[in-house]
Amino acid sequence: MNHAIELDTLAKHYGALAALDGVSARVPRGQVIGLLGHNGAGKSTLIKLILGLIAPSGGRLQVLGQPPWRAHALRRRIGYLPESATFYANLTGRELLDYLARLKQAPRAQVSALLERVGLAHAADRRIGTYSKGMRQRVGLAQALLGSPELVLLDEPTTGLDPQATRELYRIVGELRADGRCVLVSSHLLAELEPHIDGALILRQGRLLAAGSLHALGEQAALPAQVLLRPREQAAPELIARLQTGGLSARARPDGRLELDVPRASKLRVLRELLADPAVADLDVREPTLAQLYDWLGAGPQSTAQVIA
Amino acid sequence: MNPILTVATKEFRDDFRNRWTVALTILFALLALGIAWFGSAAAGRVGFTSFDATLASLTTLGAFVIPLIGLLIAYDTIVGERDDGTLLLMLSYPLARGQLVAGKFLGHCGALAVATLAGFGLAVAIMQWMQPAAQMAQAWLQIGRFIVSASLLGACFVGLACLISVQTADKARAAGLALIGWLATVVLFDLALLALLVVSGGTAFERAVYPYLLLLNPVDVFRLVNLTALGEGAGNDLLTGMTAHHNYSPTLLCLALLAWAVAPFAWAMLAFRRKEI
Numbered sequence: 313m314n315h316a317i318e319l320d321t322l323a324k325h326y327g328a329l330a331a332l333d334g335v336s337a338r339v340p341r342g343q344v345i346g347l348l349g350h351n352g353a354g355k356s357t358l359i360k361l362i363l364g365l366i367a368p369s370g371g372r373l374q375v376l377g378q379p380p381w382r383a384h385a386l387r388r389r390i391g392y393l394p395e396s397a398t399f400y401a402n403l404t405g406r407e408l409l410d411y412l413a414r415l416k417q418a419p420r421a422q423v424s425a426l427l428e429r430v431g432l433a434h435a436a437d438r439r440i441g442t443y444s445k446g447m448r449q450r451v452g453l454a455q456a457l458l459g460s461p462e463l464v465l466l467d468e469p470t471t472g473l474d475p476q477a478t479r480e481l482y483r484i485v486g487e488l489r490a491d492g493r494c495v496l497v498s499s500h501l502l503a504e505l506e507p508h509i510d511g512a513l514i515l516r517q518g519r520l521l522a523a524g525s526l527h528a529l530g531e532q533a534a535l536p537a538q539v540l541l542r543p544r545e546q547a548a549p550e551l552i553a554r555l556q557t558g559g560l561s562a563r564a565r566p567d568g569r570l571e572l573d574v575p576r577a578s579k580l581r582v583l584r585e586l587l588a589d590p591a592v593a594d595l596d597v598r599e600p601t602l603a604q605l606y607d608w609l610g611a612g613p614q615s616t617a618q619v620i621a
Numbered sequence: 622m623n624p625i626l627t628v629a630t631k632e633f634r635d636d637f638r639n640r641w642t643v644a645l646t647i648l649f650a651l652l653a654l655g656i657a658w659f660g661s662a663a664a665g666r667v668g669f670t671s672f673d674a675t676l677a678s679l680t681t682l683g684a685f686v687i688p689l690i691g692l693l694i695a696y697d698t699i700v701g702e703r704d705d706g707t708l709l710l711m712l713s714y715p716l717a718r719g720q721l722v723a724g725k726f727l728g729h730c731g732a733l734a735v736a737t738l739a740g741f742g743l744a745v746a747i748m749q750w751m752q753p754a755a756q757m758a759q760a761w762l763q764i765g766r767f768i769v770s771a772s773l774l775g776a777c778f779v780g781l782a783c784l785i786s787v788q789t790a791d792k793a794r795a796a797g798l799a800l801i802g803w804l805a806t807v808v809l810f811d812l813a814l815l816a817l818l819v820v821s822g823g824t825a826f827e828r829a830v831y832p833y834l835l836l837l838n839p840v841d842v843f844r845l846v847n848l849t850a851l852g853e854g855a856g857n858d859l860l861t862g863m864t865a866h867h868n869y870s871p872t873l874l875c876l877a878l879l880a881w882a883v884a885p886f887a888w889a890m891l892a893f894r895r896k897e898i
Contacts (some may be wrong), residue, residue: 383707
């Protein structure tokens with residue numbers, strides 16, 4: 313069983329509204345996967361289905377090898393950090409984790425270790441009502457790790473975290489991956505998320521736009537690489553003309569550099585030519601980002617031709 | 622530990638932490654002592670006099686106060702978690718929805734029962750200390766019946782509060798519905814019955830139907846459980862006036878109260894199981 317989550321034509325309807333419609337994908341174990349989509353794309357519905365809180369209207373869903381709907385014992389193997397939960401303001405961080413550890417039948421010894429791991433040991437005996445938003449997110453992450461779950465679902469986990477706490481969170485996510493756990497992260501912060509995920513599930517209006525590793529998605533989307541050129545003095549007009557002759561249109565940037573989109577297929581050839589070109593003083597290559605991939609998918613028509621799965 | 626007990630323990634502790642339990646204990650003790658001491662003020666004397674009269678007054682007062690407290694203590698128990706974003710978190714843990722409601726119900730009922738026992742028990746202990754000559758053995762039996770029935774009445778309204786909390790979308794609506802529920806059971810139901818009685822005008826209705834209609838309201842069942850156990854008179858005029866022609870079986874009354882203690886809670890559990898989260 314190599315997949316933590318398997319979806320086959322999964323659907324969830326609320327009356328006439330299709331919150332999820334025919335979604336098929338596999339989420340492998342030992343990977344960090346981004347769950348992306350605009351508001352109303354179906355991310356929350358998918359998370360609730362994975363947690364077994366709602367029943368699918370159609371299709372098949374397997375989580376850690378079994379259907380999750382009302383499978384209470386399965387939830388012992390899943391950790392979940394909800395979006396912007398306030399938790400129980402009248403409990404201390406330690407009391408909250410003690411309570412939830414009892415519910416999950418997790419070893420109570422984990423409580424102190426987890427509070428230490430998320431950097432909350434110093435505030436463990438303070439009421440959660442006195443915590444900052446970032447501290448609440450950290451106590452939320454700690455509870456999601458109770459019972460060493462095989463699958464961890466993080467819903468907008470870095471909301472309210474400062475840059476250092478965000479790095480710490482992704483360090484822990486990396487440790488979970490190294491430990492063979494599967495982590496599904498729902499987030500709008502694509503640039504922040506990109507370096508930490510192995511792949512993505514991208515939803516729009518209940519349908520799956522794309523699923524797979526970031527590399528494979530980039531290859532299939534065939535988005536052009538962006539090249540930034542610094543021309544030698546007075547050489548810019550001549551360089552632009554030459555690039556145009558070669559079928560590449562260069563745009564001048566305010567900083568004096570030229571920017572051009574190079575199709576993936578001809579990237580290496582064009583780069584070799586540019587490196588050998590005496591009019592080029594310097595160059596940078598930028599691969600398409602997750603945000604660009606997301607925009608490309610989101611901006612296109614809703615035809616299946618755009619779907620990568 | 623069983624998840625129901627884990628949730629119940631947390632809710633019970635929360636009620637202590639939020640000072641609910643202590644405040645209710647003090648309220649109940651003061652009400653009981655106040656009624657006992659000043660109960661005969663209209664007759665020109667103060668001090669502990671008839672225990673039956675005290676208990677009759679306490680029953681009337683309890684029938685107003687305990688439903689309100691049961692509703693207040695638990696109206697936000699599920700909808701509050703939804704507002705705070707912790708409901709999804711709780712349901713992501715390995716416990717069934719019914720277990721969550723059951724734990725919350727038991728925790729609040731436990732806190733209310735402890736407050737009832739401590740408050741009224743303390744009051745009776747003080748009465749006995751102030752008036753050692755009184756026949757307190759009988760009083761302890763009656764106060765025992767009162768405390769148990771008050772706890773069951775409390776459970777009924779905690780269950781009703783859980784049902785409201787499961788079915789409403791936000792805390793404000795839940796609070797409004799809780800107040801409407803209190804008004805309907807404590808005030809309007811009896812008014813409606815009295816109106817029926819007046820309109821029907823006949824003794825046939827009064828004998829055949831009316832006594833059983835009273836069983837449809839947990840507040841009336843609570844009154845009947847306690848007042849039928851007291852002798853005639855003893856400040857017992859309201860009840861004896863309304864149900865003079867009917868002998869209620871104590872077993873029937875106890876079963877009715879037990880059924881009322883469980884029914885709203887069971888409904889809340891079923892409703893929550895079917896609820897789209």
